[in-house]
Amino acid sequence: MRKILLNIGKLAVFAAVVLWFFSAPRPLDQAQFDGLTGDLARGQHLFIAGGCASCHAPEGATGDAALVMAGGRALASPFGTFYAPNISPSNNGIGGWDAYDLGHAMLRGTSPDGRHYYPAFPYTSYIKLEPQDIVDLKLYLDTLPLSDAISRPHDVGFPFNIRRGLGLWKRLYLKNGWVMQDAPQQGRKLVEALGHCGECHTPRNAIGGLQTDRWLAGAPDPSGKGQIPNITPGALTWETADLIYYFESGFTPDFDSAGGHMADVIENLKRLTPADRTAIAEYLTARPALAPDPQ
Amino acid sequence: MRIKTGLTAAFLALSLTTAASAENHMDKALEDAKDAREAHMELYSFNMSLLGGMAKGALPYDADSAGKAADSLAALTMMDQTRYWIEGSDEMSIDDTRAKPEIWENMADFQKKETDLIAAAKAMQGAASQSLEALQGAIGPLGGACGACHKVYRAPKT
Secondary structure (H helix, E strand, O other), X not given: OHHHHHHHHHHHHXXXXXXXXXXXXXXXXXXXXXXXXXXXXXXXXXXHHOOHXXXXXXXXXXXXXXXXXXXXXXXXXOOEEEEOOOOOOOOOOOOOOOHHHHHHHHHHOEOOOOXXXXXXXXXXXXXXXOHHHHHHHHHHHOOOXXXXXXXXXXXXXXXXXXXXXXHHHHHHHOOOOOOOOOOOHHHHHHHHHHOOOHXXXXXXXXXXXXXXXXXXXXXXXXXXXXXXXXXXXXXXXXXXXXXXXXXXXXXXXXXXXXXXHHHHHHHHHHOOOHHHHHHHHHHHXXXXXXXXXXX | OHHHHHHHHXXXXXXXXXXXXXXXXHHHHHHHHHHXXXXXXXXXXXXXXXXXXXXXXXXXXXXXXXXXXXXXXXXXXXXXXXXXXXXXXXXXXXXXXXXXXXXXXXXXXXXHHHHHHHHHHHHHHHXXXXXXXHHHHHHHHHHHHHHHHHHHHEXXXX
16 A cells, blocks of 8 residues: 555656646747847838737727837636736836847747746747747837836636646647648738737637637637637638728728727738738638538 | 405516516617617618728729718718617627627717717718719728727627
């Protein structure tokens, strides 16, 4: 009996060591950032296309106020409510960070002091960006106004409040690589990486991993009410020209207008180039048609 | 004794029916308000589709019909909407609506967004029959005014 207990004990220790090992943050190679210099105009474009302000600007902010990355906006989910942090270049934001720190956050979902971020921050999409993108973006972020707002802690229940567990989650779901291998590059980078469209439009499994076999096929709204639409040709049958007009005006082909979070996304899409909007539309119309969710 | 019980029962039954019928009346008022505002939105969209169709080049520009659609749109924005947005007609309280309860929590902001829509529609009224370029210039702010309200006060489709 005692021997069995001892063995169980050994096994538990072994399991704990294995879990600790597999849940450790996986560092990004700093050498990838050596010698890179930023381009401010590219940085601003990445900022808009990446939708940073849609979460990090204060709720309802317009004009210059929408450039203050004070955070605070709430994102409801089945795991709890996440609050976007301050990412302004102040001491309460990311003022002390260099481009490598930002790369670590965006490409690996890990803070400079080695803690895992929750995937409410869409690093599972941003991982597809290049170090050069991060360097450009950092240069632009540093030009934005300062905010002293203190980032609000997330309101997440057990067991999801154990951040170390996210290391295991990342082993499963933080993957670099395009979903649509044969897609045109410009649209693919805008949709899959920067625009992080899949984060809302793709369904998730019980522990929040994206079901990439149902890529962009629609999902329940994470707030618990309503449905985020299927935007594959299986349900979205708009012409390319209709999609482009929607991206620049917010009007659907029957002249309803975008609402909810999509209205924020339209604010960004409006400010991209016509070539960008065309590239996104072409990516979407080239997707295989997935049938609407049978549920 | 028996009479008293009978009376009580009758009284109870009567009051229940009255309550139920009051509730039916209330339900009907909420339903009517919801239907009316949806009909109103349809009319916005009906006129917008002409203006927007011209703006995006799907329809040939015609100054006369564009002007009329813009007049109709401006007239629609001027109509009194107080009876559309009655308390209790939000998506948490009744079926088949996407109107969020936040409308009633932030009525002043909701009304400000309505004022913005009126201004954008007036600008379109001045522009639509002038030229295609003028129409195209006015459509962005109009779309912005629609979106500003839908962004905060309309729930996602179910």
